[in-house]
Amino acid sequence: MIRRTAGELERMAVAERLFPTGTRAFTFEDDLNFMVARAYGSRLVDGSGNEYIDYLLGSGPHILGHAHxxxxxxxxxxxxxxxxxxxxxxxxxxxxxxxxxxxxxxxxxxxxxxxxxxxxxxxxxxxxxxxxxxxxxxxxxxxxxxxxxxxxxxxxxxxxxxxxxxxxxxxxxxxxxxxxxxxxxxxxxxxxxxxxxxxxxxxxxxxxxxxxxxxxxxxxxxxxxxxxxxxxxxxxxxxxxxxxxxxxxxxxxxxxxxxxxxxxxxxxxxxxxxxxxxxxxxxxxxxxxxxxxxxxxxxxxxxxxxxxxxxxxxxxxxxxxxxKGEVYTRMNAVGEALMDGLREAMREVGLSAKVCGDPTVFQIWFTDQEPRDHRSVAQADTLRHMRFSDLLLRAGVLKAAEKFFVSGAHTDDDVAQTLAAFRTAAHQLAEEA
Ligand SMILES: Cc1ncc(COP(=O)(O)O)c(C=O)c1O
Missing domain, CATH: 3.40.640.10 (Type I PLP-dependent aspartate aminotransferase-like (Major domain))
Structure with a gap:
C-alpha cells in the first residue's frame, strides 16, 4: 500500500512547476508519482518512505546495485x-x-x-x-x-x-x-x-x-x-x-x-x-x-x-x-527466474504475452506475435503494459517504462516478492480485460 506524506506531495508540486521535462517516475496514475529519497543495493526509497525493489536502476547503470x-x-x-x-x-x-x-x-x-x-x-x-x-x-x-x-x-x-x-x-x-x-x-x-x-x-x-x-x-x-x-x-x-x-x-x-x-x-x-x-x-x-x-x-x-x-x-x-564474475552469475540466475515467472504469471491467467531479451535486461510485450523487431510488436497492447507497470509499482516493484534491468544486488527475497507481484498484477489485468 503506497502512502504519500504531505512533505513529499509539496516537494513534488514544486518539481512539477520547475521541471518542464516532468518528474520521470514513468507512471500514469498520479498518486504513484514520487521523488527519490535514497537508494541502496536493490532498493529505492521514495520521499514518503515507501520502498521499492528497483529494476529501473537509473536506466541501467547500477549493475552492482545502488551505493555499492x-x-x-x-x-x-x-x-x-x-x-x-x-x-x-x-x-x-x-x-x-x-x-x-x-x-x-x-x-x-x-x-x-x-x-x-x-x-x-x-x-x-x-x-x-x-x-x-x-x-x-x-x-x-x-x-x-x-x-x-x-x-x-x-x-x-x-x-x-x-x-x-x-x-x-x-x-x-x-x-x-x-x-x-x-x-x-x-x-x-x-x-x-x-x-x-x-x-x-x-x-x-x-x-x-x-x-x-x-x-x-x-x-x-x-x-x-x-x-x-x-x-x-x-x-x-x-x-x-x-x-x-x-x-x-x-x-x-x-x-x-x-x-x-x-x-x-x-x-x-x-x-x-x-x-x-x-x-x-x-x-x-x-x-x-x-x-x-x-x-x-x-x-x-x-x-x-x-x-x-x-x-x-x-x-x-x-x-x-x-x-570477479559473481555479479554476472547472480544477474543471470535472478533474470532467468524473473523471465520464467513473468511468462508463467501471464500463462496462468490466459493473457497473451511474450518475454524477450537477456536475463540481465529483458522486456514483456502484450502480444501473441513473436517479438523480432519494431514492426513485429507494433500491435502490442501498450496501455496494458503501462497498467502492468503501475500495478507492479503499487506492489513495491519499480521497472523502467520498457525494460527490467537486473543487478548483482537483487536477492532471493527480491525475486520471491517480485514473482508474487507478477501474479497479483496478472490476475488484476485478466479481470480488467
Ligand atoms: C543503446 C543506447 N544508446 C545510447 C543511449 C544514450 O545514452 P545516454 O542516456 O547516456 O546519453 C542509450 C540510453 O538509454 C541507449 O540505450
Missing part, C-alpha cells in the same frame, strides 16, 4: 586528486587499458560524458573517415538524444517506407532527415539491399547488437559485418546497454561479431556521467589533434569534463568488481 561500497570508496579516493583537470589522469589511462583488454574491437579509446555523446562522436568519426555523410540505423533502435539519433526509434508510430527516416521529436532540422537511412532490424535481405543501393553515400552503419530487447537473428550480425566490410563502411555497435552487461566483452563477445567502432557506458559508470567510444586504430586516430597541423582529416571530440578522474576512477572500480 566499491563505487563509494572509489568516489572518495579519486575525488581527493581533484574532480577534473582537462589533462589526462592515471585513472583514465587504467580505464582505457581495461576497455582495450575486454572489448574485442577496442584498440583506442575516447572518453565522454554520456552515451549520447559517444554515439554522436562515433558518427562524426565515421563521416570523417569515409568522407561521406549518410548514416544507416535500424528502425526501433535508440542511440541517444542528439539530432542524428532521434530518428525512427522505438517511439516511431506507423510504418513509413524504408529507408525513410522519421524524426521522433520536433526541433530536428528537416535537412537532417535526408542524412539518415533506416533499415529493419533482423532483416538482412532488406538491409543488404539498402546498403547496396546507397553504399557510395554511406559513412557508417550503427546498430544496437541486441536492439532494445530483441536478440539478433544468428545470421543478422555476421551478415551485416560481411556486407559493411565488403564496402569498407564502418560498422558501429552501440553497446551503451549491452557493453559490460552481457559479459565483460559485451555483445561482441556474446555474438562473436567484431565491429569497427563501439560505444558503451552505462554498466561501468556506477551511475556517474560516462560515455565510451572505442574502436580500431585506423578510424579512432582521426581524433588525434596533431593531424590538424598536418592538414589531415581530423575530428574534434573533446569536452571540459571528458575523462574526468571521478568518472574514470569509479568505472575502474566497477570493472574490477565485474571481473
Amino acid at each position: 561500497p566499491a563505487v563509494l570508496n572509489a568516489l572518495a579516493e579519486v575525488g581527493r586528486d581533484g574532480t577534473s583537470h582537462l589533462v589526462i589522469h592515471e585513472s583514465a589511462i587504467r580505464l582505457a587499458e581495461k576497455i582495450v583488454e575486454h572489448v574485442p574491437c577496442a584498440e583506442k579509446v575516447s572518453l565522454h560524458n554520456s552515451g549520447s555523446e559517444a554515439t554522436f562522436f562515433a558518427l562524426r568519426l565515421a563521416r570523417a573517415f569515409r568522407g561521406r555523410d549518410k548514416i544507416l540505423k535500424f528502425e526501433g533502435g535508440y542511440h541517444g538524444m542528439h539530432d542524428y539519433a532521434l530518428m525512427s526509434n522505438q517511439w516511431t508510430m506507423g510504418s513509413p517506407a524504408y529507408p525513410r527516416a522519421v524524426p521522433n521529436t520536433h526541433g530536428i532540422p528537416r535537412s537532417l532527415e535526408a542524412e539518415v537511412l533506416v533499415a529493419p532490424f533482423n532483416d538482412l535481405e532488406t538491409t543488404a539491399a539498402i546498403i547496396e543501393r546507397h553504399h557510395d553515400e554511406l559513412a557508417g552503419v550503427m546498430v544496437e547488437p541486441m536492439q532494445r530487447s530483441f536478440p539478433p537473428h544468428p545470421l543478422f550480425l555476421p551478415g551485416l559485418r560481411a556486407i559493411t566490410k565488403n564496402y569498407g563502411i564502418p560498422l558501429i555497435f552501440d553497446e551503451v546497454v549491452t557493453g559490460f552487461r552481457l559479459g565483460l566483452g559485451g555483445a561482441q563477445t556474446r555474438y562473436g561479431v567484431v565491429p569497427d567502432l563501439c560505444t558503451t557506458g552505462k554498466a561501468i559508470s556506477g551511475g556517474l556521467p560516462l560515455g565510451v567510444l572505442c574502436g580500431v586504430g585506423e578510424i579512432m586516430e582521426l581524433a588525434d589533434p596533431r593531424r590538424r597541423l598536418r592538414m589531415l582529416p581530423y575530428t574534434m571530440q573533446t569536452g571540459t569534463y571528458s575523462s574526468n578522474p571521478v568518472c574514470t576512477g569509479v568505472a575502474c572500480a566497477v570493472i574490477a568488481e565485474l571481473e
